[in-house]
Structures are given as structure tokens and as C-alpha cells.
Amino acid sequence: MKEFTIYPAIDLRNGRVVRLQQGDPKRMTVYHEDPAAAAEQWVAAGAHWLHIVNLDGAFGEQGVRNQEAVAAICQALQGTKTSVQLGGGLRSLADVELAFGQGVSRVILGTLALERPAALREAIQRFGAQRIVVALDVQGKHVVVRGWQENSRIDAWLAIRQMIQSGVRILIYTDISRDGMGSGLNLEFARQILDNVGIDLILSGGVNSLDDLRAAKQIGAAGAIIGKALYDGRIDLKAALRISEEPC
Numbered sequence: 001m002k003e004f005t006i007y008p009a010i011d012l013r014n015g016r017v018v019r020l021q022q023g024d025p026k027r028m029t030v031y032h033e034d035p036a037a038a039a040e041q042w043v044a045a046g047a048h049w050l051h052i053v054n055l056d057g058a059f060g061e062q063g064v065r066n067q068e069a070v071a072a073i074c075q076a077l078q079g080t081k082t083s084v085q086l087g088g089g090l091r092s093l094a095d096v097e098l099a100f101g102q103g104v105s106r107v108i109l110g111t112l113a114l115e116r117p118a119a120l121r122e123a124i125q126r127f128g129a130q131r132i133v134v135a136l137d138v139q140g141k142h143v144v145v146r147g148w149q150e151n152s153r154i155d156a157w158l159a160i161r162q163m164i165q166s167g168v169r170i171l172i173y174t175d176i177s178r179d180g181m182g183s184g185l186n187l188e189f190a191r192q193i194l195d196n197v198g199i200d201l202i203l204s205g206g207v208n209s210l211d212d213l214r215a216a217k218q219i220g221a222a223g224a225i226i227g228k229a230l231y232d233g234r235i236d237l238k239a240a241l242r243i244s245e246e247p248c
Contacts, residue, residue, distance in 0.1 A: 004222065051087075138189070
């Protein structure tokens with residue numbers, strides 16, 4: 001059984017930690033005014049990775065305050081054993097380089113990966129497949145892009161095959177209809193991916209309980225991202241992290 005990693009999510013909007021329902025910016029709850037303090041909270045609980053999303057960048061905005069927040073988080077994590085993966089608005093290799101320069105360990109590509117496969121391949125060649133993650137954000141059967149605001153009309157399976165051919169080894173799969181809803185992960189489609197593709201699959205969207213995490217581990221996922229359930233107190237991070245050590 002492969003290692004199973006828990007990723008506390010820190011979604012940034014205008015320099016604050018927020019959660020959206022189904023990616024809708026009009027359905028937003030603010031949880032922290034200080035992103036670095038939020039990060040330190042999860043580090044203190046034992047998190048080895050943080051999953052950070054620059055929502056401003058994902059929505060095509062400049063997001064200066066979010067960039068400052070990412071830099072502050074990376075600075076706060078210096079000297080710890082916690083790493084950061086960052087997604088949202090990384091639409092060029094220059095954006096990727098900037099993220100790594102801030103201290104991010106992995107970047108997550110979505111729109112760029114789907115629309116510019118040559119750039120995706122170049123990113124993997126330059127930085128390595130373990131540092132370049134692709135977000136597979138799915139609505140129905142199709143992949144959505146640009147902060148989940150646009151349906152690409154590209155079939156999810158076609159997108160997966162394209163990513164594999166480009167050298168992708170880590171995918172984050174999100175069923176956006178479940179994100180922020182506490183309705184549980186879409187394990188059926190996740191299992192289909194794992195049964196047909198040799199890849200590390202991180203699951204996101206709808207984690208509501210420790211049982212959701214155990215189920216994700218049981219089917220062979222490489223990890224799961226937890227957002228709203230952490231901030232609402234439905235999941236205790238220390239308890240979630242212990243699942244990584246549980247026998248299957």
C-alpha cells in the first residue's frame with residue numbers, strides 16, 4: 001500500500017483564508033485574516049504538506065495580496081518539515097518559476113496543463129514529475145478550467161490520457177459538484193482512474209469525515225485534501241493524520 005498523505009487546504013482570496021462552495025466566489029466564507037497563522041496551526045497539528053490555492057489567480061485576477069500571503073506562509077514554514085503545494089492562476093512557466101522561488105515545493109497546473117500541453121511537458125522536463133502536479137477538476141464528464149468558471153468540453157478520460165502522455169505522475173482529482181458541500185468524495189470515478197492508470201491520485205472535494213479518508217486510502221489513493229470540514233471542526237487534523245499510520 002502506497003503512502004497516504006493528508007493535505008490541509010488553505011484557499012486564498014484577497015489575502016484571506018476562505019472556503020467556497022462548488023468553487024462559486026459568491027458563496028464564500030472567510031475563516032482567517034492571517035494565512036500564515038492558519039498555516040502554522042496546521043503545522044503545529046503535524047501536517048507534512050499544505051495545499052494552497054490562489055483563488056484570485058485562478059479567477060484571472062492579479063492577486064498581489066495572495067502572492068504576499070504565499071510568501072509569508074513559506075517564510076513561516078522555514079525550519080519545519082512541512083512542504084507546500086500551490087495551485088491557482090499558474091498559467092506560464094514564469095509563474096511556475098516564481099512559485100518555486102517563493103519556496104513552494106510543488107506546483108499544481110490546471111488550465112495551462114489542458115490548453116498548453118507543450119508547456120506542461122517542458123515544465124516536467126525542467127522541474128521533474130514529482131514537482132509538477134496536474135489538477136483534474138471535473139463537472140459531470142468534462143474538465144473545467146479558469147477557476148472552475150469555464151467548461152472545457154473536454155472529456156475527463158481524454159484529459160487523463162493526454163496528461164499521462166505528457167509525463168504527469170501526480171493528479172489531483174476534484175468532483176467540483178461536491179467541493180465544500182460535505183457530501184463525501186466521488187470514490188467511484190477515483191477507483192476507475194486508479195484501476196486503469198498507474199498514477200499517484202490525490203482526492204479532493206467533499207471530505208466530510210474520517211471514514212471518507214479511510215475509504216480514499218483503501219482504494220489506493222495517494223492522499224486527500226481537506227478544507228471546509230477542518231475549518232468547521234467536523235474533522236480534527238491530528239485524528240486525520242493518524243489515518244496515514246493505520247493498517248488497511
